[in-house]
Amino acid sequence: MSTGVPDTFAKLLLRNARERGARPAMREKDLGIWQTWTWAGAAAEVEALANGLAALGFHRGRALAIVGDNRPRLYWAMTAAQALGGFPVPLYQDCVAQEMIHVLADAEVEFAIVEDQEQVDKLLEILPQCPKLKHIVYDDPRGLRHYARPELVSYGALIERGRAFARSNPEHYRESIAAGDAADLAVMLYTSGTTGMPKGVAHTHAALIHTASVLRDFDGLTEADNIVSYLPMAWVGDFLYSYSQSLVCGLTLNCPESPETAMTDLREIGPTFCFGPPRVYEGILTQVMIRVEDAAWIKRRLFHAFMGIARRIGPRMLDGRPVGLLDRLLYGLGDLLVYGPLKNVLGLTRLNAAYTGGEAIGPDLFEFYRSLRVNLKQLYGMTETCVTVCMHPSGNVRPDTVGPPMPGVDVRIAESGEILVRSPGIMRGYHKNPGATAEAIDGEGYFHTGDAGYFDTDGQLKVIDRARDVGKLADGTLFAPRYIENKLKFFPHVKEAVAFGADKDRVTAFINIDLASVGNWAEKRNLPYTGYTDLASRAEVYGLVGECVAKVNRDLAADPRLANAQIHRFLILHKELDADDGELTRTRKVRRAFIADKYGVLVDALYAGALHCPVETQVRFEDGRTGIIRADLRIVEAEMAAPARVERAA
Amino acid sequence: MERQTGEVLLEAKNVSLAFGGVKALSDVSFDIREGEVRAIIGPNGAGKSSMLNVINGVYHPQEGTITYRGVARRRMRPHEAASQGIARTFQNIALFKGMSVLDNILTGRNLMMRASVFEQMFYAGRGRREEIEHRVKAEEIIDFLQIQHVRKTPVGRLPYGLQKRVELARALAAQPRLLLLDEPMAGMSVEEKQDMCRFVLDVNDEFGTTIALIEHDMSVVMDISDRVMVLDYGRKIADGSPDEVRGNQTVIDAYLGVRH
Numbered sequence: 001m002s003t004g005v006p007d008t009f010a011k012l013l014l015r016n017a018r019e020r021g022a023r024p025a026m027r028e029k030d031l032g033i034w035q036t037w038t039w040a041g042a043a044a045e046v047e048a049l050a051n052g053l054a055a056l057g058f059h060r061g062r063a064l065a066i067v068g069d070n071r072p073r074l075y076w077a078m079t080a081a082q083a084l085g086g087f088p089v090p091l092y093q094d095c096v097a098q099e100m101i102h103v104l105a106d107a108e109v110e111f112a113i114v115e116d117q118e119q120v121d122k123l124l125e126i127l128p129q130c131p132k133l134k135h136i137v138y139d140d141p142r143g144l145r146h147y148a149r150p151e152l153v154s155y156g157a158l159i160e161r162g163r164a165f166a167r168s169n170p171e172h173y174r175e176s177i178a179a180g181d182a183a184d185l186a187v188m189l190y191t192s193g194t195t196g197m198p199k200g201v202a203h204t205h206a207a208l209i210h211t212a213s214v215l216r217d218f219d220g221l222t223e224a225d226n227i228v229s230y231l232p233m234a235w236v237g238d239f240l241y242s243y244s245q246s247l248v249c250g251l252t253l254n255c256p257e258s259p260e261t262a263m264t265d266l267r268e269i270g271p272t273f274c275f276g277p278p279r280v281y282e283g284i285l286t287q288v289m290i291r292v293e294d295a296a297w298i299k300r301r302l303f304h305a306f307m308g309i310a311r312r313i314g315p316r317m318l319d320g321r322p323v324g325l326l327d328r329l330l331y332g333l334g335d336l337l338v339y340g341p342l343k344n345v346l347g348l349t350r351l352n353a354a355y356t357g358g359e360a361i362g363p364d365l366f367e368f369y370r371s372l373r374v375n376l377k378q379l380y381g382m383t384e385t386c387v388t389v390c391m392h393p394s395g396n397v398r399p400d401t402v403g404p405p406m407p408g409v410d411v412r413i414a415e416s417g418e419i420l421v422r423s424p425g426i427m428r429g430y431h432k433n434p435g436a437t438a439e440a441i442d443g444e445g446y447f448h449t450g451d452a453g454y455f456d457t458d459g460q461l462k463v464i465d466r467a468r469d470v471g472k473l474a475d476g477t478l479f480a481p482r483y484i485e486n487k488l489k490f491f492p493h494v495k496e497a498v499a500f501g502a503d504k505d506r507v508t509a510f511i512n513i514d515l516a517s518v519g520n521w522a523e524k525r526n527l528p529y530t531g532y533t534d535l536a537s538r539a540e541v542y543g544l545v546g547e548c549v550a551k552v553n554r555d556l557a558a559d560p561r562l563a564n565a566q567i568h569r570f571l572i573l574h575k576e577l578d579a580d581d582g583e584l585t586r587t588r589k590v591r592r593a594f595i596a597d598k599y600g601v602l603v604d605a606l607y608a609g610a611l612h613c614p615v616e617t618q619v620r621f622e623d624g625r626t627g628i629i630r631a632d633l634r635i636v637e638a639e640m641a642a643p644a645r646v647e648r649a650a
Numbered sequence: 651m652e653r654q655t656g657e658v659l660l661e662a663k664n665v666s667l668a669f670g671g672v673k674a675l676s677d678v679s680f681d682i683r684e685g686e687v688r689a690i691i692g693p694n695g696a697g698k699s700s701m702l703n704v705i706n707g708v709y710h711p712q713e714g715t716i717t718y719r720g721v722a723r724r725r726m727r728p729h730e731a732a733s734q735g736i737a738r739t740f741q742n743i744a745l746f747k748g749m750s751v752l753d754n755i756l757t758g759r760n761l762m763m764r765a766s767v768f769e770q771m772f773y774a775g776r777g778r779r780e781e782i783e784h785r786v787k788a789e790e791i792i793d794f795l796q797i798q799h800v801r802k803t804p805v806g807r808l809p810y811g812l813q814k815r816v817e818l819a820r821a822l823a824a825q826p827r828l829l830l831l832d833e834p835m836a837g838m839s840v841e842e843k844q845d846m847c848r849f850v851l852d853v854n855d856e857f858g859t860t861i862a863l864i865e866h867d868m869s870v871v872m873d874i875s876d877r878v879m880v881l882d883y884g885r886k887i888a889d890g891s892p893d894e895v896r897g898n899q900t901v902i903d904a905y906l907g908v909r910h
Binding site: 264 | 785840851
């Protein structure tokens with residue numbers, strides 16, 4: 001086998017087993033206790049699994065679909081596939097069966113490894129449409145005893161077959177790894193598909209390992225670091241930050257007991273590095289605020305008083321700027337009474353670096369963490385670039401930018417305002433889609449992100465919106481819907497927002513309230529409600545949301561370029577936007593065009609000046625059945641602000 | 651899917667039960683076979699809960715006998731039923747609201763604890779071994795019913811649907827041979843009901859536990875039961891496979907009413 005720097009993930013695994021065999025590679029909470037596998041143990045598991053797959057006929061160039069929550073065995077399956085020269089295709093575990101057909105067919109998947117009965121049922125359901133799929137391996141045998149299907153193999157049976165295979169082919173595993181090349185396909189990740197069918201993004205070992213090495217040096221990650229992997233395995237963020245980092249740095253991956261326990265598990269592990277979309281950080285903050293509001297009077301006062309101090313001093317201390325002695329003492333006291341215990345409860349005590357990306361994050365939310373001296377930073381990137389385009393370096397962090405370009409990444413702004421990226425982390429291409437690849441990567445090797453943005457005076461990148469979504473109102477005012485929606489979503493009461501206005505004379509919006517937050521608010525006011533639809537229709541709730549909209553309008557009015565893009569009218573939707581109904585992508589981004597089409601009646605009513613609009617919507621339950629929600633939605637005028645006077649000083 | 655069901659586990663013969671002048675059950679005979687899911691259905695006040703209470707010894711019928719595992723008996727007290735391997739859940743949840751989910755489940759293993767108070771107090775010898783053994787069992791059930799996220803939460807703070815699940819967990823902790831479920835899906839949303847159905851079937855399948863359940867929701871019962879008995883005004887009006895019962899005119903009349 002080749003010596004020198006390991007250039008594939010399987011070689012990295014062998015290196016880790018050799019150099020740090022006794023250190024923890026993976027932990028999983030099982031029956032209430034954290035179970036640990038060392039690198040040597042993990043390597044043995046991967047070898048057994050790879051032999052099992054080889055016994056089934058898996059070989060070079062093949063795809064292995066992976067469906068389930070973050071489980072050690074599923075991560076090992078990724079390495080096992082790579083060891084044999086194949087590549088994993090992780091799928092979103094909450095996908096409904098029909099959505100999987102496209103991916104399975106597109107990647108020509110013959111082998112799948114899934115977590116449990118739920119996923120097995122889905123694959124069996126679509127088997128007739130996916131004739132290539134021959135083998136389904138399942139981890140948890142529960143409920144599957146009576147499934148007499150030739151395609152099904154239990155994890156245990158697979159390992160057994162692997163042992164038999166290894167006896168007759170003892171060198172197969174090592175030889176396959178040695179034959180692996182850095183230019184081989186390492187993974188195929190399907191984009192969330194804000195528009196059209198998901199596209200398979202093909203990444204090589206070279207691109208991923210290079211990017212993970214850059215990240216390791218950027219934040220000084222070592223084998224002593226701990227990450228809790230709780231994000232969907234199909235997301236590039238998890239593949240890069242959990243899987244790739246663990247192999248490149250030799251750090252420990254911790255798998256939660258179940259998705260619901262992730263927060264408790266986070267606290268028990270106390271990760272040192274963390275990555276997540278804003279909604280994760282938002283969820284934590286919402287929980288904190290709800291619990292603070294329910295706390296005793298004195299605790300509540302203490303919390304608010306010290307958080308005020310923290311907001312003033314914390315970010316400065318974190319950035320290493322000078323802070324007076326008195327302030328230091330005050331902050332120290334706060335640390336003792338509030339910040340320390342709070343961070344401990346949330347599992348943030350040992351965090352060296354936390355990243356947020358994928359969506360814009362609210363300045364209040366961002367400041368909250370930074371005032372606790374949690375080193376929360378932003379990054380910018382997408383599946384096609386192995387994320388990692390721009391990141392905030394520690395000590396130079398701002399809520400409204402995403403940081404300067406990473407080492408080795410070449411970022412250019414096109415004349416149209418679109419952000420272009422060239423780096424070693426750029427994908428090899430879209431799978432079986434040379435047309436789309438040629439469209440995305442130009443002759444000079446620049447990847448066209450489709451995002452509009454510009455560089456700030458100090459070299460930090462600012463991202464405004466998707467380039468194609470940035471439009472104009474009828475009077476020529478700049479209309480950046482995502483910018484407006486994000487401003488709305490920064491309020492804890494607003495969960496989702498959809499802004500309309502391109503080529504119209506005014507801006508209008510749909511709003512989804514946050515059931516937890518508004519529900520709590522309603523309880524405090526003794527406002528009874530039966531469910532989301534009922535709560536959303538309350539006049540009081542309209543008042544509450546109206547205040548949020550008015551504040552956004554004041555913000556918009558302050559910017560002369562956007563003053564005319566204030567929200568004139570809005571309504572609160574009768575149902576929560578849901579990925580199962582196609583309204584959000586699996587990464588929870590709103591599909592604006594789809595929504596505008598589906599709720600065309602409502603959009604028309606917003607512009608027609610109607611005061612209410614009856615609507616009937618089909619919803620899909622988790623089990624795939626459908627039902628109808630009917631409501632008569634109220635439409636209200638928003639409070640507008642006077643535009644700021646244009647300053648002529650500049 | 652056809653499940654194999656075995657020998658008769660419990661047989662009720664000509665059971666009659668009256669409270670003063672009110673006849674709750676009159677001359678009801680039926681059996682429960684090893685390994686099956688047996689449903690008892692009927693309109694309000696049909697005597698379903700009374701039947702369950704007779705089986706597990708809360709009520710003693712004035713007439714008739716209950717034969718359980720080959721032993722006929724007239725009077726059995728609830729704790730005797732429990733030690734014989736009969737566990738149950740209740741229509742109106744009967745958990746310890748102030749105790750955590752885990753502790754509630756552990757109470758289900760009370761009958762199996764052999765260590766003395768002192769051994770338990772000092773976590774020594776048998777006390778220690780037992781504690782670990784019971785905790786493992788409880789954790790397996792927690793995993794089985796997917797309630798890891800509320801393991802340490804006081805039961806009183808949980809939503810209704812989850813409390814029902816915890817109650818099932820506690821009943822399972824006793825590793826029963828016969829599990830009696832009194833309206834396990836009452837007051838649940840559609841999704842909660844489906845989860846509960848899944849769990850009932852899984853318990854039956856994985857542990858081989860015989861299940862007798864009472865339920866209002868006809869569709870639920872028809873989906874998961876092997877055999878269904880229908881009661882109306884304390885009398886058995888039908889007994890058979892879900893399909894047979896569904897087509898039975900007397901049953902339809904009892905549920906929908908008859909035009910007079």
